[in-house]
Amino acid sequence: MEDNEDNIMKIIIVGCGKVGYAVAKALAAEQQDVVVIDRSAERIENVTNTVDVMGVVGNGASFKVQSEAGVQNADILIAVTESDEVNLLCCMIARKTGRSHTIARVSDPVYMSEIPYIKKELGLAMTLNPEAATAGDITRLCKMPAAIEIDTFVKGHVEILKVEIPEGCFLHHQTISDVMRGFREAVLICAVERGDEVIIPQGDFMLLSGDRIAIVGNQKSSAEFVKKMGIPGLGRVRSAILVGAGKISEYVAKAMIRQGIHVKVFDSDREKCEHFSVEVPEAVVIHADASKPEVLSEEGLERADAFATLTSSDELNVLLSLYAKKYSKCKVVTMVNHSNYAGVTKALDIGSVMSLQNITTEYIVQYVRAMQNSQGSNVETLYRIMDNKVDALEFVIGENCPICNIPLQDLHVKQDILVSCINHLGKIEIANGQSVVQEGDTVVVVTTREGLRDIMDMVGK
Amino acid sequence: MNIPVVVYILGRVMQVEGAFMLLPAFVGLLYKETAGLSFLLVGGIEFLAGLLIILKKPENKSFFAKEGFVTVSLSWILLAIIGALPYVLNGDIPHYLDALFETVSGFTTTGASILGSVEALNQCSKFWRCFSNWIGGMGVLVFVLSILPLAGAQNIYLMKAESPGPTVGKLVPKVKSTAANLYKIYCGMTLIEVVLLLLGGLDGFSAITMSFATAGTGGFGILNSSCLEYSPYVQVVITIFMILFAVNFSVYYLLLTKRFRQAFGCEEMRWFFAIIIVAVIAITLNVWDMFDGVGEAVRHVAFTVGSLMTSTGFSTVDYNMWPEFSKTILLMLMFVGACAGSTGGGMKVSRMVIYLKSVKKMIEQYIHPRSIKIVKFEGKQVEHEVVRGINMFLITYIFLFAVSVLLISFDNFGFTTNFSAVAATINNTGPGLEMVGPSGNYAMFSPLSKMVLAFDMLAGRLEIFPLLLLFAPTTYKR
Numbered sequence: 029m030e031d032n033e034d035n036i037m038k039i040i041i042v043g044c045g046k047v048g049y050a051v052a053k054a055l056a057a058e059q060q061d062v063v064v065i066d067r068s069a070e071r072i073e074n075v076t077n078t079v080d081v082m083g084v085v086g087n088g089a090s091f092k093v094q095s096e097a098g099v100q101n102a103d104i105l106i107a108v109t110e111s112d113e114v115n116l117l118c119c120m121i122a123r124k125t126g127r128s129h130t131i132a133r134v135s136d137p138v139y140m141s142e143i144p145y146i147k148k149e150l151g152l153a154m155t156l157n158p159e160a161a162t163a164g165d166i167t168r169l170c171k172m173p174a175a176i177e178i179d180t181f182v183k184g185h186v187e188i189l190k191v192e193i194p195e196g197c198f199l200h201h202q203t204i205s206d207v208m209r210g211f212r213e214a215v216l217i218c219a220v221e222r223g224d225e226v227i228i229p230q231g232d233f234m235l236l237s238g239d240r241i242a243i244v245g246n247q248k249s250s251a252e253f254v255k256k257m258g259i260p261g262l263g264r265v266r267s268a269i270l271v272g273a274g275k276i277s278e279y280v281a282k283a284m285i286r287q288g289i290h291v292k293v294f295d296s297d298r299e300k301c302e303h304f305s306v307e308v309p310e311a312v313v314i315h316a317d318a319s320k321p322e323v324l325s326e327e328g329l330e331r332a333d334a335f336a337t338l339t340s341s342d343e344l345n346v347l348l349s350l351y352a353k354k355y356s357k358c359k360v361v362t363m364v365n366h367s368n369y370a371g372v373t374k375a376l377d378i379g380s381v382m383s384l385q386n387i388t389t390e391y392i393v394q395y396v397r398a399m400q401n402s403q404g405s406n407v408e409t410l411y412r413i414m415d416n417k418v419d420a421l422e423f424v425i426g427e428n429c430p431i432c433n434i435p436l437q438d439l440h441v442k443q444d445i446l447v448s449c450i451n452h453l454g455k456i457e458i459a460n461g462q463s464v465v466q467e468g469d470t471v472v473v474v475t476t477r478e479g480l481r482d483i484m485d486m487v488g489k
Numbered sequence: 490m491n492i493p494v495v496v497y498i499l500g501r502v503m504q505v506e507g508a509f510m511l512l513p514a515f516v517g518l519l520y521k522e523t524a525g526l527s528f529l530l531v532g533g534i535e536f537l538a539g540l541l542i543i544l545k546k547p548e549n550k551s552f553f554a555k556e557g558f559v560t561v562s563l564s565w566i567l568l569a570i571i572g573a574l575p576y577v578l579n580g581d582i583p584h585y586l587d588a589l590f591e592t593v594s595g596f597t598t599t600g601a602s603i604l605g606s607v608e609a610l611n612q613c614s615k616f617w618r619c620f621s622n623w624i625g626g627m628g629v630l631v632f633v634l635s636i637l638p639l640a641g642a643q644n645i646y647l648m649k650a651e652s653p654g655p656t657v658g659k660l661v662p663k664v665k666s667t668a669a670n671l672y673k674i675y676c677g678m679t680l681i682e683v684v685l686l687l688l689g690g691l692d693g694f695s696a697i698t699m700s701f702a703t704a705g706t707g708g709f710g711i712l713n714s715s716c717l718e719y720s721p722y723v724q725v726v727i728t729i730f731m732i733l734f735a736v737n738f739s740v741y742y743l744l745l746t747k748r749f750r751q752a753f754g755c756e757e758m759r760w761f762f763a764i765i766i767v768a769v770i771a772i773t774l775n776v777w778d779m780f781d782g783v784g785e786a787v788r789h790v791a792f793t794v795g796s797l798m799t800s801t802g803f804s805t806v807d808y809n810m811w812p813e814f815s816k817t818i819l820l821m822l823m824f825v826g827a828c829a830g831s832t833g834g835g836m837k838v839s840r841m842v843i844y845l846k847s848v849k850k851m852i853e854q855y856i857h858p859r860s861i862k863i864v865k866f867e868g869k870q871v872e873h874e875v876v877r878g879i880n881m882f883l884i885t886y887i888f889l890f891a892v893s894v895l896l897i898s899f900d901n902f903g904f905t906t907n908f909s910a911v912a913a914t915i916n917n918t919g920p921g922l923e924m925v926g927p928s929g930n931y932a933m934f935s936p937l938s939k940m941v942l943a944f945d946m947l948a949g950r951l952e953i954f955p956l957l958l959l960f961a962p963t964t965y966k967r
Contacts, residue, residue, distance in 0.1 A: 061662040069872050077554075077645060082662040085869065096751075 036061050037396055038102045040128070042088030042118045043109030044071045046365050047133065047158060049079075050385030051108060054393050054416075056080045057478075063097040089117040091125060102128040104399070106392060108156070112136050120150050129153035129399065131392065135160065137278055137307065156391055158384040163279030165387070166361050169380050170268065170284065170334050172251065173359035174259040176240065176380045179413050181420065181472055185456050186449050188218070188413055188420070189250050193237045194259050205231035211256070213249035214458040217241050218448045218474045219418050224371065226417040226476055228444045242413060244448045244472075245458055265289055265333040265359060271318040271348055272339035273297070273304040276363070276384075280336065281308045289334075292327060294318035319344060321351065329356050335379075336361040342369070349378035370415050386416060418476055420448070423483040425469045431487060437461035445475045445486045490965060493547035495560045498647075500542025501633050502564045506571060507536030509624060510617070513575070516694075517613035524579035524611035531574045555964060557646025558955040561630055565947055568629060569593045572621060581614040586936050593943040595621030596629075597950035598832060600708025600802035600919030601910075601942070603932040608713050612694065615711045619698035622707025625950065626734070626832035627675045628652065635668035650955045654829020655840055655879045660742045674741045675832075679704040682730045689723040703730045706833040708802030708919040715804045715927060721788060724805055728792045735799035735827030736761065756867045757828050757839045764838070768794045768822055772815045779811070798822040800834035802919025804927035816922060820909060823916045834917025834949055836886065840879050843871055847880075885953050890915060893945050897938040910934075915945040 044066035062081040065088040072083035086093035105122040107115035119130035177190035219242040273295035296317040337345035349362040360379030411420040510532025517525015573588035582588040628651040686696035743752035780786035826835010909921030
């Protein structure tokens with residue numbers, strides 16, 4: 029831990045709401061030096077008590093407060109308050125006073141088309157739109173309703189699907205090598221979640237029904253595999269119900285409508301409904317309290333193919349999703365923003381669980397790691413899957429790398445580490461024992477271990 | 490409560506104290522004293538015992554405020570209990586209770602002694618006394634935090650429980666680096682003092698031990714006459730360093746990182762210096778005719794004011810001979826104490842300033858009942874919770890004070906002696922007035938009184954609540 033002391037990033041986070049807290053926690057876990065700024069002393073007290081970061085109480089857009097947090101020497105400033113404008117102002121001031129890279133959360137759909145302009149003019153390193161990113165994930169899930177979670181890799185060429193093995197599936201009581209032998213398409217089961225535990229399986233690992241498995245493959249082969257698993261009752265989505273007419277719903281609705289899905293949106297706030305119908309005229313906007321069961325049945329919950337609860341209240345979302353699961357066979361997506369409840373929500377039958385923070389932290393951790401790259405570690409990109417319990421790291425194989433041209437089965441890869449796929453100059457190969465890595469390839473390594481910084485860290489005892 | 494984690498950290502603390510005891514053992518070797526063996530023995534056994542304890546790593550690493558408080562209190566009690574053993578073994582302090590009092594006084598940087606003659610001690614015991622001042626000054630757990638990787642982010646609770654002051658902040662984002670930085674500054678400043686004292690003609694042993702006792706604002710000297718026999722130069726150096734070590738250490742960190750404006754803008758430090766200057770002027774005016782010339786008067790008054798306000802407790806003159814007005818000021822200074830986040834004791838300047846500001850606010854609110862007024866300190870709003878916390882501190886402090894005075898009154902000494910004895914121990918100062926003044930000591934108190942005073946010293950160093958928590962039954966309920 030000590031030997032990369034100089035490689036530690038000094039990071040300032042402005043805004044310590046749910047997103048800011050999650051980001052601070054993730055970056056502190058990466059051993060970075062984190063300073064959090066928030067107006068609320070209570071929030072700062074909370075974050076400094078539970079995460080190893082320093083707190084500054086004040087307005088993050090103030091020059092004085094930023095200097096107190098050490099903006100002059102900071103490497104990165106991340107502004108993730110609720111307000112886009114404050115975030116942009118924070119970044120602008122940080123740009124002018126220090127040399128830090130700046131990342132702003134900008135999530136109002138109004139700014140969507142102007143992002144490139146804003147980025148260029150304000151010199152931002154990155155803008156984050158957690159709402160749009162979450163909406164993208166939700167839309168992708170609706171295309172493949174059997175999956176609980178979908179991530180894409182290697183510039184979208186590879187997908188990781190998380191699915192649950194249903195009762196009576198042919199995978200039950202089979203070892204992974206048996207499954208692979210019986211299936212022709214190139215897919216790989218790279219992680220198994222059983223209860224609270226996440227396992228990187230070996231070939232002799234026995235699958236059971238109820239396990240949630242992560243499958244790596246290209247779109248076609250993994251779709252084939254999932255179809256064969258026979259998860260009941262989930263076909264193509266043609267109509268969807270969204271609860272809550274906020275920003276996420278707006279992004280989701282727009283994307284779904286583009287795909288020809290019929291969208292109904294519920295909200296109990298008249299103004300929000302009106303705004304929504306202006307922005308997304310194709311959607312059916314219903315001004316009603318969705319927490320009343322008769323309202324949902326009246327508008328056809330039983331006939332909908334997908335149901336997403338996207339209000340700002342976690343409790344309402346969970347409750348509505350439980351209700352929908354009980355009275356309908358549709359694909360259910362639930363927004364739960366309190367990341368501390370991840371352990372509880374997993375036990376509930378509420379379909380796919382989404383959270384703004386997970387996506388945001390993933391992007392930011394990716395960015396920070398990439399920045400550290402130039403200073404040592406050769407992780408190209410990082411993805412976090414399975415509720416952030418598994419890291420998927422992309423490495424570039426350099427010249428004279430000792431593992432070149434040796435079949436993977438002959439390398440002594442450590443436990444809890446798995447090479448999932450190899451990118452030979454644009455040709456993706458799903459890894460198996462005979463696969464060989466060559467110079468110039470990129471490989472995606474899946475692991476539950478932390479602190480993997482070099483491809484050579486994965487071999488040995 | 491998560492007992493395995495608490496035990497694990499106690500094991501670490503034992504290792505650290507065991508290792509620290511090798512230094513007096515080494516001193517014993519240098520002076521060819523057999524007494525040094527007692528330190529080697531106790532330290533060695535303690536280190537091994539600590540090693541055995543930490544072999545079993547706790548599975549559940551959850552660690553919160555409660556565990557933080559309990560760990561810190563238990564650590565300090567354990568330190569004193571074990572730290573007292575060598576004195577008894579080598580015969581320097583034959584009674585264990587006395588040795589315990591002396592050790593508590595050392596670690597809490599009080600400097601109250603039961604010894605009639607310090608000079609009669611072995612060199613290694615003298616060294617251990619002063620060294621315990623130094624260890625206790627910055628805190629043992631802060632030291633443990635700075636060198637060992639512990640449970641996680643919640644370490645902040647350990648630091649909060651051990652570091653003095655109404656609010657405890659970090660210098661840098663990580664607890665570990667904050668603790669390491671504090672110790673770097675602490676060691677650096679101690680070293681500078683050692684060098685300056687050597688330049689003043691002190692021998693190596695005196696320079697090092699006196700620096701230790703000054704750095705921790707402890708006040709254990711190595712001569713019976715405390716600092717009377719040292720040259721004026723040495724006295725001035727000690728005066729300056731007593732005061733420097735009582736300043737909030739974040740000021741030094743700001744200076745080191747070249748943030749001068751912020752450093753010199755520290756409100757608490759300004760109040761601290763202002764109080765010292767006013768006190769020195771007032772007392773000098775009162776006592777100048779007792780000295781040969783104003784220069785000498787200022788030197789002795791500044792030394793005494795610095796010594797008592799920073800809770801060090803060295804002396805160059807017997808201020809018991811001074812007029813009542815001066816003695817009263819000195820007694821008041823003991824209560825004010827040093828800055829938060831320093832090695833000094835007392836109630837802390839920041840608390841006093843916030844009390845004054847709250848009173849001002851209250852008065853204004855009586856005049857304009859609907860006005861909204863906020864207490865500001867260091868340019869920032871003081872949260873209501875913090876104000877409430879320090880108010881509760883004052884109330885608890887007064888209660889503890891009253892009960893202590895009551896308990897030691899059984900010994901039937903004068904009120905000034907009793908009152909100042911409690912004041913000097915609860916504020917970690919050391920010498921009080923009359924019988925416990927600079928020329929007296931605490932040997933005449935009964936065993937009960939000694940225990941009460943030892944408790945007060947610990948309570949004062951840990952700012953009361955961690956220690957009281959130890960006696961609250963709810964702490965141990967599931």
